[in-house]
Amino acid sequence: MNSWLKTSRLCRYYRRGPQEIRAVDNVDLTVRRGEFLGVVGSSGSGKSTLLNLLAGLDTPTSGSIDFNNVTLGSLSRRELSSYRMRSVGMVFQSFNLLHYKTALENVELALYFSGTSKAVRRERAESSLETLGLSDRLDHRPSDLSGGEQQRVAIARALVKEPEILFADEPTGNLDHDNALQIAELLAKLNREGLTILLVTHNLDLAGSYCSRIITMNYGKIIDDSSGTRGV
Template sequence: MDTPWIQTHDLCRYYRRGPQQVRAVDGVNLSIDRGEFLGIVGASGSGKSTILNLLAGLDSPTSGSIDFEGVPLGSLNRRQLAAYRAHRVGMIFQSFNLLGHHTALGNVELALYFNDTPHRERTRLAAETLKRLGLGDRLDHRPGDLSGGEQQRVAIARALVKRPEILFADEPTGNLDHENTRQIAELLTDLNRQGLTVVMVTHDLDLARQCTQRMIRMHYGRLAAPKDPAFGGGTAS
């Protein structure tokens, strides 16, 4: 059998809170194929954001490992890990994480700064991506002067502008109305058809059914057993 593109092995991320230990991710074995559109659903606090941060190389596991193309992320040095984040991975954060003192354009350009794109090219690509997301007339606005939905779209533009191989999207439509949700769903489906691998966390089951090829459910840090035939993948435990 071929090695999966991404494979987690007994992945755990525990947090210590005083005397208490929170098992945010607790022994997850999950594989992700190149080109797939995977949905992650589950109750609030079930570990969805935590596992996304681990997969994106933004956080380190307490134990267990993540192999990317057969190489454990834990074996990469700082420079290699930075390159993984800057070139291969796009991340849409649940809380946007936009920089308040930068404009919409500046926020999107920054993603290319860490990715060694020349300055002029950065501005062009950032403006083009924002226009694609319907923000062509908001380039000079700062996040504080944008609506929640507009900030969300800036965060999406920032993740997409560097043309990542894999997009981790944490509630990418959480702040959007029906029409904008539909547009983002179409955009992500389109990008996936063009080869982008997408891992999307969402509370919106309709959206997940519409976009994804496979859904997994997290339950107290573990992969839950499938509840209906649309769910599958990973080890239920």
């Protein structure tokens, strides 16, 4: 069974005064290697919380996440940090680029703690930006780039680490229609080349056109999973 990322009764609760918010509530999810999984659902339904848990950025209240048959909760801090650094790429709605750095420097920084030499970091960053069609933007700062270009730099920064899975949280949320389509096309291409992608999006058309499977969240639970009907 090709299921290398799997949650079991995954919960993440927040306490707000006397109130308990079940942001992720008893989620059993299996992500298959090579799929392009869309995560949809209304605002506040727990999509970002689920993504952050899977990416090792947040810790569950209860339940577990297994990656390659290893439970993330059993990893040491160093091992968990290595999971975040090496196995996972993240892209956000707000591109989170450093504004005083160039595109090339932003991408290079992702490799800063990887133990590679400066020359190799530069080479890989250039090649990653080139793949995303940004060869002529290496020395531009984010403020001199369009929104679509900034998001492509952010994707280059995620991909330069050669992650096994890419988590994208509303990556097209700040983009106009054409740029959103361009980013979606790009993700689809990366997926065809073998990258596993989890895409959180508000845009049902986008998810329907590009994702191989769609799960719908509501109040922290998965209320629909298209894998039965669409297949992968």
